[in-house]
Amino acid sequence: MELKIDTITLRDIQQDDLPILCEIYGSTRTEELERGTNWNQEQKRFFIEQQFFAQHDYYQKNYTGAKFYIIEKENNIVGRLYIDFFFEKKGVRIIDITLLPAWRKKNIGGSILEEILKKAGIKNRCVSIHVESFNPAMNLYKRLGFKKISETNGVYHLMEWIPEQI
Numbered sequence: 001m002e003l004k005i006d007t008i009t010l011r012d013i014q015q016d017d018l019p020i021l022c023e024i025y026g027s028t029r030t031e032e033l034e035r036g037t038n039w040n041q042e043q044k045r046f047f048i049e050q051q052f053f054a055q056h057d058y059y060q061k062n063y064t065g066a067k068f069y070i071i072e073k074e075n076n077i078v079g080r081l082y083i084d085f086f087f088e089k090k091g092v093r094i095i096d097i098t099l100l101p102a103w104r105k106k107n108i109g110g111s112i113l114e115e116i117l118k119k120a121g122i123k124n125r126c127v128s129i130h131v132e133s134f135n136p137a138m139n140l141y142k143r144l145g146f147k148k149i150s151e152t153n154g155v156y157h158l159m160e161w162i163p164e165q166i
Helices: 015-027 030-036 041-062 108-122 138-143
Strands: 008-012 067-073 076-087 091-099 126-132 147-152 156-161
Touching: 008 108, 015 041, 015 067, 015 076, 015 091, 030 041, 067 108, 076 108, 091 108, 108 126, 108 138, 126 138
Parallel strands: 091 126
Antiparallel strands: 008 067, 067 076, 076 091, 126 156, 147 156
């Protein structure tokens, strides 16, 4: 399944993308670290790097058929999309989609998600994603028709979109 979205480019991640991928990951943890720790900048940086590399390694080993993309717009790296188009041989799993803060709320994520849903609908495949309950993008997922199908620890919601044909 190939994705084509107007002015947005998806390219496979490369080894030299790891620093920016770590920055993209870290952007999702900034508020939590500011609110919940009294760590200095070095401690926060160390924590982010440790968590990023653990997550990155886990995704690479456990989603062997997945695509791992850098999202670019206007020749700028703006985020990442990790997606398994043949999750459990029956659906599409969005493993992660994250945009850098400066590129959020500009319909980049929405455009990507709409394209994923369009392609999945043509192939009559469900799309799923785990979303933290406090994630501001939760409203976007709901607007696009995702429904909560399960919950882990009251924090992680497994959301699913089902095409109309099913």
